[in-house]
Amino acid sequence: MRSANPAPVAPYPDAPVSGRPPLAVLPAVGTAVPPDSYTQHEVLERFGITDARIRGLFLNGGIERRNLSLPPPNGQGPSESQGELLAKHTRVGLATGRAAVLDCLSRAGLEPADIRYLCCVSSTGFLTPGLSALLLRDLGLRTDVGRLDVVGMGCNAGLNGLNATTAWAAANPGQLAVMVCIETCSAAYAFDATMRTAVVNSLFGDGAASIAVVAGEERSAGPAVLRFTSLMIPSAIEAMRYDWSDEAGRFSFYLDPHVPYVVGAHVEQAVDALLVPAGLRRADIAHWTIHSGGRKVIDSVRINLGLSRHDVRHTRSVLRDHGNLSSGSFLFSLRRLSDEGLVSPGDHGVLMTMGPGSTIELALVRW
Structure with missing residues (x-):
């Protein structure tokens, strides 16, 4: 039986200390998007949206x-069935x-045959x-590849x-693990002229991002993963x-207008839980790779963390060019950071995502 007065939980239980070996290294990030790109004006005109609030x-x-x-445009908004x-x-x-995996x-200078573990992440269909099984067939992977679908x-x-x-890679040193976030957000749209669906339809975009993960090997490129933390906000x-x-005969996504403030109010607690056990302060973090959740979400995180x-x-440029790409957004930002070429050996970085739960997820990395 559970004690009526359980012992208080330490603020940062079982946290690894700074100086321990990394869990794994992230040699490369790949991204891909569908071929058709639309400005916000083009989407509004394509579906004849005239409501000033939605515009x-x-x-x-x-x-x-x-x-x-x-x-195809029909002047009444997207009208696809749930099956379509x-x-x-x-x-x-x-x-x-x-495309993102390749x-x-x-x-990374690797081949599909090198993959020993494949994790597929998606929230835009079941x-x-x-x-993971469909990609294994499409990519011609070995049939004994370990798989995980996070749905x-x-x-x-x-x-x-x-x-x-990363946990799989750490348990299998020298073996290549790959994660790919696949989000066809336009496959989760509903159109009913309400502000609820308009918020979602104005924000999300389609795309996929993949990252390679290897433990137990010295690699010159890519950050090393030091630790993860999570913070869920049940309220x-x-x-x-x-x-x-x-x-309507379909699913639709709902975003409470207070989401940016919920995230902002808890982000300091989450970041401190990541950094304090490693002996780091926010000022020690050279690179922040944050989910492109929306303009207000980004501003709330930025202001509360200083x-x-x-x-x-x-984070802002990914939002500008692609919208919110759901689970893969932070990898698009990490790819841009890598391509920028301004990271120095020894730099620390924070990877941050936010989503339903409400939840803030973080990882500490070092180049």
Whole structure:
């Protein structure tokens, strides 16, 4: 039986101390998006959206364009059935996921045959068998590859998946593990002229991002993973959710307008839980790779952590160019940081995702 007065939990239990070997190294990140890209104005015009409030959502969210897989315009908004949306999730997801994995492998100088573990993350459709099995077939991977499908966790799920993938790599030194976040967000759209669906439709984009993970090998490129932490906010469990509507005959995503403030109010606690056990302060972090959750979310995180606009430049630019890519957004930012070429050996970085739960997920890395 559980004690009526359980002992208090230490603030940072079982935390590794600074100086311990890294869990694994992240040699390369690959990304891919569908071929069609639309400005926010083009989406509004394509579907004849004239409501001033909805147009304001589209045009004032810090997004210039997004890669989307849209049906033909009909003047009434997207009208795909739930079955058509699921078929799109499969078709577009496999294409972008495959491209992202191959891009990642190419940048790391590796081949599909090198993969021993594959983790697929997605919240934009449910499939059985999952995307990991379909990608194994598409990529011609070995049939004894270990697999994991992380489904339905939302925008924070990229770090949940990376945590599991890193654990596998640490238990299998020298073996290549790959995680791929595959989000066809246009396969999770609903259109009913309400502000609820308009918020979602104005924000999310389609894309996939993949990251290679290896433990027990010296590699010159890529950051080393030092530790992970999580913070769930149960009082905000209803703030982000995916609901079924009998009337509409489909799922639709809901974002509470208070989400940015919930995240902002708890982000300091989450970051301190990551850094304090490692003997680090926020000022010691040279690179912040944060989920592109939306303009208000980014601003709330930046202000509460005392970050500069420069610190979130890649987070903002991914939002500007692609919108919110759900679980893979932080990997798009990490790819831009890598391509920038300004990281120095010994630099520390924080990877951060936020999503349903409400949840803040973090990882500490060092180059």
